[in-house]
Structures are given as structure tokens and as C-alpha cells.
Amino acid sequence: MKSFEFFEPTTLAEASRLFAEEHAQLLAGGTDLVIGMKALTETPQSVISLQKIPGLTGITTEADNSISIGAMTKVREVELSADILQHHTALAEGAAEIGSIQIRNLATVGGNIAHASPAADTVAGLLVADAQVHIASADGERTVPINELFTGPGETVLTPGEIITRFRLPSPASGSHYIKHKIREVMDLAFIGVAAAINMDNGTIAEARIGLAAVAPTPIRATEAEELLKGNAPTPALLEQAGEAAAAASSPISDLRCSAEHRREMVDVLTRRTLEQASERASG
Amino acid sequence: MAKLPVSLTINGDEHDLLIEPRKTLLAVLRDTIGLTGTKEGCSTGDCGACTVIVDGKAVTSCMVLGVTASGKEITTIEGLAGDGELHPVQQAFIETGGYQCGFCTPGFIMASKALIDENPDRTEEEFRHALGGNICRCTGYTKILEAVLKAAEEIRTTT
Amino acid sequence: MSEYTVVGQTVARVDAVEKVTGAAQYGADVHPPGMLYGKLVRSKHAHANIRSIDTSEAEKLPGVRAIITQDDVPSGRRVFATDKVLYLGEPIAAVAATDPDIAEEAAERIKIDYEVLPVVQDVMEAIKPSAPRLHGDGTKDGPNRREISGEIRTLSRDKENDHSDAISNLEAELENYPDEVYYNISAESHTEAGDVEKGFAESDVVVEDTYVIPRVHQTYMEPHVSVASADSSGKITVWASTQGPFAIRSGIAGTLGIPLTQINVIGTTMGGGFGGRFGVIITHVPAVLLSQKTGRPVRVQMTREEEFTDGRPAPGCVIKLKTGATNDGRILAREALAFWDSGSVSGASIGSTIRVRGVYKIPNLKVDAYGVHTNKSGTAAYRAPGAPQAIFAGESQLDEIAERIGMDPVKFRLMNMREEGDEVPAGSSEPKVGYKETLEAVADAAGWWDREAGENQGWGVAVGDWTNGCGPGGVYVSVHEDGSVRIFHGSMDITGTDTAISQIIAEILTVPYESVTIRRGDTDSAPYSTGSGGSVVTFTMGNTAKLAAEDAHRRILELASERLNTNVDDLELRDGKVHVTSADPPKSISLGELAAYSLSTTGGPIVGKGSFARQASTPALAAQIAKVEVDPGTGRTRVLKLVASQDVGFAINPMAVEGQIEGGTVQGYAWAMMEEMQYDENGNVNPGFVDYRVPTSADLPTVESVIVEVPAPNGPYGAKGVGEPPITPTLATMANAVKDAIGIRINELPIKPEKIVNALKSNGH
Numbered sequence A: 001m002k003s004f005e006f007f008e009p010t011t012l013a014e015a016s017r018l019f020a021e022e023h024a025q026l027l028a029g030g031t032d033l034v035i036g037m038k039a040l041t042e043t044p045q046s047v048i049s050l051q052k053i054p055g056l057t058g059i060t061t062e063a064d065n066s067i068s069i070g071a072m073t074k075v076r077e078v079e080l081s082a083d084i085l086q087h088h089t090a091l092a093e094g095a096a097e098i099g100s101i102q103i104r105n106l107a108t109v110g111g112n113i114a115h116a117s118p119a120a121d122t123v124a125g126l127l128v129a130d131a132q133v134h135i136a137s138a139d140g141e142r143t144v145p146i147n148e149l150f151t152g153p154g155e156t157v158l159t160p161g162e163i164i165t166r167f168r169l170p171s172p173a174s175g176s177h178y179i180k181h182k183i184r185e186v187m188d189l190a191f192i193g194v195a196a197a198i199n200m201d202n203g204t205i206a207e208a209r210i211g212l213a214a215v216a217p218t219p220i221r222a223t224e225a226e227e228l229l230k231g232n233a234p235t236p237a238l239l240e241q242a243g244e245a246a247a248a249a250s251s252p253i254s255d256l257r258c259s260a261e262h263r264r265e266m267v268d269v270l271t272r273r274t275l276e277q278a279s280e281r282a283s284g
Numbered sequence B: 001m002a003k004l005p006v007s008l009t010i011n012g013d014e015h016d017l018l019i020e021p022r023k024t025l026l027a028v029l030r031d032t033i034g035l036t037g038t039k040e041g042c043s044t045g046d047c048g049a050c051t052v053i054v055d056g057k058a059v060t061s062c063m064v065l066g067v068t069a070s071g072k073e074i075t076t077i078e079g080l081a082g083d084g085e086l087h088p089v090q091q092a093f094i095e096t097g098g099y100q101c102g103f104c105t106p107g108f109i110m111a112s113k114a115l116i117d118e119n120p121d122r123t124e125e126e127f128r129h130a131l132g133g134n135i136c137r138c139t140g141y142t143k144i145l146e147a148v149l150k151a152a153e154e155i156r157t158t159t
Numbered sequence C: 001m002s003e004y005t006v007v008g009q010t011v012a013r014v015d016a017v018e019k020v021t022g023a024a025q026y027g028a029d030v031h032p033p034g035m036l037y038g039k040l041v042r043s044k045h046a047h048a049n050i051r052s053i054d055t056s057e058a059e060k061l062p063g064v065r066a067i068i069t070q071d072d073v074p075s076g077r078r079v080f081a082t083d084k085v086l087y088l089g090e091p092i093a094a095v096a097a098t099d100p101d102i103a104e105e106a107a108e109r110i111k112i113d114y115e116v117l118p119v120v121q122d123v124m125e126a127i128k129p130s131a132p133r134l135h136g137d138g139t140k141d142g143p144n145r146r147e148i149s150g151e152i153r154t155l156s157r158d159k160e161n162d163h164s165d166a167i168s169n170l171e172a173e174l175e176n177y178p179d180e181v182y183y184n185i186s187a188e189s190h191t192e193a194g195d196v197e198k199g200f201a202e203s204d205v206v207v208e209d210t211y212v213i214p215r216v217h218q219t220y221m222e223p224h225v226s227v228a229s230a231d232s233s234g235k236i237t238v239w240a241s242t243q244g245p246f247a248i249r250s251g252i253a254g255t256l257g258i259p260l261t262q263i264n265v266i267g268t269t270m271g272g273g274f275g276g277r278f279g280v281i282i283t284h285v286p287a288v289l290l291s292q293k294t295g296r297p298v299r300v301q302m303t304r305e306e307e308f309t310d311g312r313p314a315p316g317c318v319i320k321l322k323t324g325a326t327n328d329g330r331i332l333a334r335e336a337l338a339f340w341d342s343g344s345v346s347g348a349s350i351g352s353t354i355r356v357r358g359v360y361k362i363p364n365l366k367v368d369a370y371g372v373h374t375n376k377s378g379t380a381a382y383r384a385p386g387a388p389q390a391i392f393a394g395e396s397q398l399d400e401i402a403e404r405i406g407m408d409p410v411k412f413r414l415m416n417m418r419e420e421g422d423e424v425p426a427g428s429s430e431p432k433v434g435y436k437e438t439l440e441a442v443a444d445a446a447g448w449w450d451r452e453a454g455e456n457q458g459w460g461v462a463v464g465d466w467t468n469g470c471g472p473g474g475v476y477v478s479v480h481e482d483g484s485v486r487i488f489h490g491s492m493d494i495t496g497t498d499t500a501i502s503q504i505i506a507e508i509l510t511v512p513y514e515s516v517t518i519r520r521g522d523t524d525s526a527p528y529s530t531g532s533g534g535s536v537v538t539f540t541m542g543n544t545a546k547l548a549a550e551d552a553h554r555r556i557l558e559l560a561s562e563r564l565n566t567n568v569d570d571l572e573l574r575d576g577k578v579h580v581t582s583a584d585p586p587k588s589i590s591l592g593e594l595a596a597y598s599l600s601t602t603g604g605p606i607v608g609k610g611s612f613a614r615q616a617s618t619p620a621l622a623a624q625i626a627k628v629e630v631d632p633g634t635g636r637t638r639v640l641k642l643v644a645s646q647d648v649g650f651a652i653n654p655m656a657v658e659g660q661i662e663g664g665t666v667q668g669y670a671w672a673m674m675e676e677m678q679y680d681e682n683g684n685v686n687p688g689f690v691d692y693r694v695p696t697s698a699d700l701p702t703v704e705s706v707i708v709e710v711p712a713p714n715g716p717y718g719a720k721g722v723g724e725p726p727i728t729p730t731l732a733t734m735a736n737a738v739k740d741a742i743g744i745r746i747n748e749l750p751i752k753p754e755k756i757v758n759a760l761k762s763n764g765h
């Protein structure tokens, strides 16, 4: 690891000011940053910890049934939160897929998103929750819908000095589910990840959201598939069509883990399965 | 770069130290304090050999910058046995043969202890899943799981 | 069983408390005062000429104490690459600094100018005339090509049953290159017995297939580390996490050209080895050289990434195998052609290709094997070196034959297994081994005979054989005046062998296991001991311990006869006391009293000595059954049941024996299903646990182990080495189970989800 100066600001304003400087990097839980610094892919001259800033952690349910998750909330907490489990099951399931308990006790949901890995396990769940990303900087606050946050692998619309403060999840869907394709049962990175959230209305799908991870340079929503589903009953034939549409929407790469073709096929299979599960939950 | 003062409570003892920000908690424990029971198997968070308990939660100490642990309570494998008595998890690992080379053992014992403290009623399947962050290359896990279930039972019935 | 009181019983290991409290000292826990941190500077290319090495920027860094290259090796023996690097991660220089981060930074600052050369990573590419040569043009060690007789030329396969793209590409390419010459050959081995052509001609069924087995890493959990300290008199002390301190001592002495006695190697507690921790590994000599140069102790510790790029893993290989059998189930002939990926140096376990013969009566056998150079690090032993690869091919193909002739795979194996006195193909006469007993035991335990399989579920069986090695060793036993017994020796314990030695000595001296303590010496103090690998320790050191205890036993009776004024023949050692057998009232003297007596008279301390070299070993068999379920949508495979039996001769400590069986079986499972070192033209591309997957507890069920005991005539109490056999059949066990589940055989490991999905697809799913 290269040496760096370490700062532990206690206010967002101070953190934002320090982070806006050149060669500065934020430290949340450290599980991405410390790895990067060890591998020398990250060589910041100053590291600014967010750990001492009050108000960035915790999960709260608002009067309008929306849920707010502080950016510094540990993914272990997201995974175990009764509210998230009930209303945003896909997100809780995604959080539970990250690394090990030891990692989830460190990793934050803000870091998982800000790091912008296309394979991040909370991202599909947040996509189908239609999460709003609240961002603070010296210039004030702004809000970005999660599906507009990412611009490429490791790239977001965040500018120097901008810090994610929380995620706001508007009114929940009635059923959602996340599936990760992997080899090892735990401690594997997603070959692909698929989340689906469904609202049912009298046996037909009123609203469907499908979030895909590790199938394109950024996490994406499978909008054509979502359209196909809307207003129809979740029959096996329809879900199969949706799976195919989601696969068609993805543009995966081949790498050492598997081929692009395999990824696309898994999008097909797993979209069908997540939809099945999500619509069952939504009906139940 | 300048060293920073940190104050760590490790196994009940306070340590006031000056450390470089780039040193991980694992490096501080092993190299600065000399507590070498915590092991380094990968330094990338993948093997669990470096697991310690910080403020009641099991974490991989190779992923934690030492400076961020200031003011926290840290328990390592050296702090588990009290009054000359082994902790039930340690005892169970001996009785079931839950180790061979022993390199993964401190990490496994710390992770298991944290899991049992949190919920001793897990099923074997749940423990298998929850211990997935710890790699053992020697045992094939069968006897480790026996040890963990035995310790959980012991702790459940005595508390 | 009951005739013994200590051996054959499960006991807690001698190192139990230190291992569960963190007190055990492993290599990286050694920290002599003033220690510096060493770091190897490694090649960033898989094949390149080195034009220049510039250390000037690194030297300027505060805290750097020494930088060495091949110029600093006084003996001139190759430690670092000079003109050419042959693989990514090959050491070129080393740095010592006051802090590990500084050492790392200095290593980064060393500028190496490379001329990049073409790379070859695939063995089947490397043997072609168009391939870049690693040791080419006669300038490097040995010849680079081998003429072979034109008999086995092209690799063909059973098209119906094989769905591997890699294999079909390879065949297409093999068709248009001259088949009489292979290039980049590092070694070869040829064996023939009987007449295979005749055997195939007489067969009703002939199956031919090509099997591809990846290079895998032993993945001992403690990365390589050495701490060296050279003092001003020239004496060198090395703390090494090693399976064989004596081999390290001679290796360092040879490399540096200095006498053995100038080096003391202290074997520390070791975080696994599995064969990868033998001999002079990469860190020892640089640590010594850096310490000599700086006058301070130096630790060189590899990272996990360095383990993958510059470890010495198990070789991958391509095996073409052909088997002929009659419709009534007799195997008549088997022929193998194997290409082993030995990396940049020779040394892959090509001789193990002979293991395709299995434990069967095969009258006609022909085996041709080649080691092939590629741009990878060299290889080393991994638990039964070479056997898992060869047995994977052999046992997979056996199932195919069984299926064609409509015979149950277990019955087919039982029918062909050798019995005592049978001729071993290309070998001698078979001793008594529990082949059938072991296979029957696993079949019974797993419920094979009334097995049921739901949809997408399948059962697989396979067996694997291995014979433990042996080597020289010495043990001293002394009896103290409080009756306690102390053992002293120089052999490394990973798996609980110190415990077995203690049990054997306690048994013979009739004392409780608890009153025996064991101490390992360094190479300066302990008698020579062979390395701990090849399943040698229980066999060798067990026999040595027995000899030492018997020697002490003899001495004890002599002393007692003197003390009690009785003929030796009338004495018996029992319960830690020497009894006069005929005395009435009973008369006895305790070991403690005798030891004290001996000290105060002319006898001196009671010491027994055992020294052993070798005796014929007996093969051991591991038999395994797996039940799996495959998800046809995702190709993921779940193991529902894994049962492993093994003929261990005699289980000195049953709990430790079970541990070996369980651990070896899981390593085999992982080789079959997930582990694979991947390479491209830049070198190893998965140097970490993220993409080199070793299984966790979540991937597995309980492994059920079944101990079978058919005593080995020369083993201590009949014991055989137990460490290696359990990994040998598992690769095939898994492949056979997957075949049973999905109806398609996958011959290229690991059986990843993608391969299953593709296989199902090409089969019309």
C-alpha cells in the first residue's frame, strides 16, 4: 500500500471539501478501497473516512411507507432489517449475497453502489425498488434516480466532492426477489444477478421492474421485458417471453468467469425464475 | 506519512500506539503488538483467517485500517480463553478434531464464537452457510461443523 | 482392536491447545529482533528477454537496506532470472527494507526493460512445431524436441459422448501438423505390458476419449514464508514453514555452495502443505542472501497472489485413453497417451500416468507420457502427485464401458479388481490389499444397492489407489525419573503424526498417552528425517518410533532385572511398571523408580533409539460415492451425499484418519467442480480467491468416512499412509455422478455450470 494522509471529518461539509481535493478518496467500510490500495490500483494521497460523520447510518420508514437507508449502513444490517426483508426482499437477498458475514459487517450499501461494479449485489434490488440516490456536496444536495447513476464500469455521475448520503426507496412493490448466478454457494462474485419486483392487481401484473447486474457495462433495467408483463397474468409462457426480452436487452462480456453467451442464457433463465418467485410473493 | 495516535482495547488491555494510516488492523495486531495468533491467509478478505471480533462483530482484520479501529473493543484468539479455561468453542474444536494444520483455526473459532453469540440455534445448514467466509483446506469442514454444533449446544444449555 | 490400549483409540492431538489458542508459531510468526522485510521483484511478462534492470530509483527510498540480483549469488547457481523470463511472476531481484510496505514500494520502483516474446500456455499448442520454444536452440538445459515412434499420433475422441469445444478444436488442429515430432518436451516415460493391439482386437467394446485436467494449486492456507538470519561467523539459521527441513538444508547448501553444518533449519508449525512445501521453495535462498548482505534477519513472505503466479502447483494434463473389454465384463487392454504441463521447468509427475491401470487385472497395457514446457511456473507434488489426473481418466472411462455392456459400475469394478498374488500390469505381484472390502464398504454405507435418484439427480462411484512412500528417520525416547516419557525427533507434523508417534510409544512403554510428550528438533540437533509428504510419516516415523520404544523397553527390562535381581525372562512391562511375572506376593517397580535408580547407579538415563530407512509399502485404496443434483437451467451442481471409504491398514488415531479422508475427498471434489488455474498470454489470470475458487463449508454436505482395516505387513501395527489416497478417486466420482444425473459425460474439468448448460444444449435440451 502507498502511504497517504488520513482524515476523519465529523461533518459532511468538511468531508466534501476534503474529498474535492485532487488524489482524495473516500473510505466507507473499506472493503473495496483497501483491496484497491493493496493492489495499487488505488493510490490516493488522502483518504477521508466517513465513519465519524453522524446521520449517515440506519434504516428508517417514513410516514408515506418509503424507506430511507443511510449510505453508511452496513449491508449486514440491510440484510437483516425486517422492513427491508418484508418490503424490498430483493434488496435484502442481494445484500445477503455479498461476500461473507465478516465482509458484510464492514461493507456499506453506499460503498457497494458508489464503487459502481456492474456485479454489485445490492444494485439490482435498488434498481427494482426505484431508489433515489441522495447526494451531498459543498454546493448542496441533489437527487439522482439509481438507474441514472452509473455511466460505466466503476463510473458514476458523482463529481469530485459529492458524497452519497442515503437511498430513498419509494412505496414498495408487493413482491420481489433476487437471484445471483455463481459457482460457489457463498463468496462468489455474481456471474450475473437478476432482481424482479412485481405489483399484482387481480391476478394480472400491474407493474413489473427487472434489474440486471453484470450483463452490461452498467447495471440496467430490462424495460422491454417489463412492458411485456404489464397488464398480463404471469403465465409460464409470458415469463418465458420476458426472460428472452431481458436476455436480448443485455450486452454481456466474455471473461475468465464465463462466456457472454452463457451470461445471456442465464439472464433468460433467471429472469424467468425471479419473476416467478416475485409474482408468487406479490400474490401471496 | 505521519503516524497517528490510536487507542485500541485488545482483549481487555488498552494499547496507545502511533501507527501509519496504511497499516491494517491485522498488521497492527501481528507486527506492532505481537499478537500473532490472528493469521494472514490472503489479505484480500477472502479466507477469514484474520477474523477478529470488533465491538461484538466478526470482521476480517485485513480489510480494516488500524486507524479506524481506534476506540474500539477488539477480541482476538488470544483473548478467548479465560482463567486458564478454554472457551467452549476452543474445547469443541479439540474434541471433534476440528483442525489439522490449524492455520484457519483462530479465524474459524472467532467467526464461530460471534455466530453462536448472535444465535446458537442455527441449524447445521445455516452454520455451513454463515461460516462460508472462512476457508479450511485441510479438514473438508465435516469436523469443523461438528465442533461448532457441539459448542453451540454447550453454550445454549449453559446460558 | 481391544488388544491395544492407546493405539487405535481416538485421542486429542498433542498440539491441541496451542492450535486453538493461537499460540502455535507458524513461519510468519517468527520475528527476531531487528528483522527486515524482503520482497521479490517479479517478471511482469510470461515470456520476455530482459534487456536491463535499473535499481537506482528503489535504492533512493528511505528504509531500503539491500537489493540483490543474480549478480549477488556467489555460487552462480540460478536463483533469479537474468537474461530471460519464462513466466509471469518469475523472480528477477529481491529487496530488503525496514517495513513491508517500503519493501513493496521499492520492488515496484525497480525498472526492468523487457523485450516481449511470443507465449505458449496450452500443452497441445506447445508440442507443435510452430510453438515458441522455452528452452530453445540448444542454449538452455536439454533437448527441446523428441522423436517418437509413429504409433499414437492423433487424438481422437468419442464424438457422441464428448461435448468439449476445447477438445474438438484441438483435434482439428492436430490433424495438420507433423505427428512424429513433439516440441517443448521436458521429459517422457513409456511403459508397455502385453500387447494392446491384440487386446483391443479381442475386445467387444472399445472406448476412446480425451480427458483434460486443469492445473490446480495446493492452496495450503499459509503462504510460503522464510525467515533467515546469517551471523558474522557465517552461520545461517532459517526458520521455514516446510514439509522437509533437511531437504531445505541440503538445498540451500547446494545452491550457495556451503557445508551442511553451516545451516540450521528450524521447521516452524506449518499451515498445510499437501506436497507444495517440499525442498527449496522460492523464498528461502533470497531470504538467506538478503540476510547475508544486510547482516540482519530477513523475512520473505509470499502474498496469496504470488502463490498463484510463482507457487509450484499440480500439473494439468491432457490424457488420451482407450480401453477394451469383453461383453461379459473383462477388461482386456488399456492404452494412454498423456501430455503433462510441466511449466517452465521439467518435473511434472508424468510417471503417474501409469495409474490409469488402476487396481484392475489388465493384461495388456501401454502408457506413453510426456512433460511439456509452457510459460508457467514449474509444478510440484500435490497429494498423490499425478494420480488424481490419471485416475480421473481411468475411472471415468471404466464407467463408460460398464454402461455399454450394461453392468453395474460397482460390480464391474469388483469383478476386475486384482487379488492377492495377481500380476500388477507392468508391475510385480499384488500383495493383500482390501480393494474389494473397501469398495463394498462404501457401497454399503452409501446405500448404493438400493439407491434412488429423483429428477436431475445422479450417483457416481470411483476408486483410487496410492502407495505410501517411506524414507529415513530417527527417534529418541527417554524415560524420566517421574515416569514420564519424552520423544525427540526431526520430522514435521501437519496432520497429527506427532500424536500417532506418541500413541505408539505410549503403547509399547505401557504408559498413559498423557504422560508422553514429544519435541521436534531443528536440523542442528535432531536426527535426519525424511520430508513429511507422500504419506510417509505414519509409516516411516511410526516404524522408527516403534524401534525406539522397543529399544527403551529392552533397556528398561535390563535395568529392572539388575534392580530386582530377576532374570529378564521373568519380567513384564505393564501399566507403566515392570512386574516379576512369577512373584507371589506381586512384585514390581515403576518406570519412574527405575529411571531414578538408573541415574543414581551406573546405568545413566534411560534412552531408546530408533533408526529406520525403508521397507516395502502396501497399496491403499480409497473408494467414494457421490450423489448429486444438477440444476439443468443454470448448470449448478449440488452434492447431496459424499461417502468415502479407505483401506488404512490400521487406524492409529481414528479421528485423525477420518480427518484425512474428509479433507482429501473435499480437495478432490473441488478439483472436479471448481478449481482451475487459468492462463492467457499474460500469464495466470486468476491469482486470488475471487476467481480461483476453493470450496467453503456452504458447498458441501457432511463427508461420511468409512475406515477399512486390512493390515499392511510392514506398517506399524499394520498402518498405511492415509494422507494421499482420498483425493485420488474424487474427480471421477464427481464426473460419474454428473453423467448419471444429466446423461452426458464431461471430460474436461472443472465441471463448471457453463459446461453443463452447453452440454445439455448440444444434446437438444
Ligand SMILES: Cc1cc2nc3c(=O)[nH]c(=O)nc-3n(C[C@@H](O)[C@@H](O)[C@H](O)COP(=O)(O)OP(=O)(O)OC[C@H]3O[C@@H](n4cnc5c(N)ncnc54)[C@H](O)[C@@H]3O)c2cc1C
Pocket (backbone or CB within 6 Å): A025, A026, A027, A028, A029, A030, A031, A032, A033, A034, A035, A050, A071, A072, A075, A097, A098, A099, A100, A103, A106, A107, A108, A109, A110, A111, A112, A113, A114, A115, A119, A120, A121, A122, A158, A162, A163, A164, A165, A187, A188, A189, A190, B044, B045, B046, B063
Ligand atoms: C472478500 C470480499 C468479497 C466481496 N464479495 C462481494 C459480493 O459478493 N458482491 C458484491 O456486490 N460485493 C462484494 N464485495 C465488495 C463489497 O464488499 C463492496 O462493494 C462494498 O459494498 C463497498 O462498500 P465499502 O463501505 O466497503 O466501500 P469502501 O471500500 O469504503 O469504498 C469504496 C469506494 O466507494 C466510494 N464511496 C463509498 N461510500 C461512498 C459514499 N457514501 N459516497 C460516495 N462515494 C462513496 C468511494 O470512492 C470509495 O473509495 C466483496 C468484497 C470483499 C473484500
Ligand code: FES
Pocket (backbone or CB within 6 Å): B039, B040, B041, B042, B043, B044, B045, B046, B047, B048, B049, B050, B051, B060, B061, B062, B063
Ligand atoms: S487474510 Fe483476511 S480474509 Fe484472508
Ligand code: FES
Pocket (backbone or CB within 6 Å): B098, B099, B100, B101, B102, B103, B104, B105, B135, B136, B137, B138, B139, C221, C271, C272
Ligand atoms: S486446518 Fe489447515 S486450513 Fe484448516
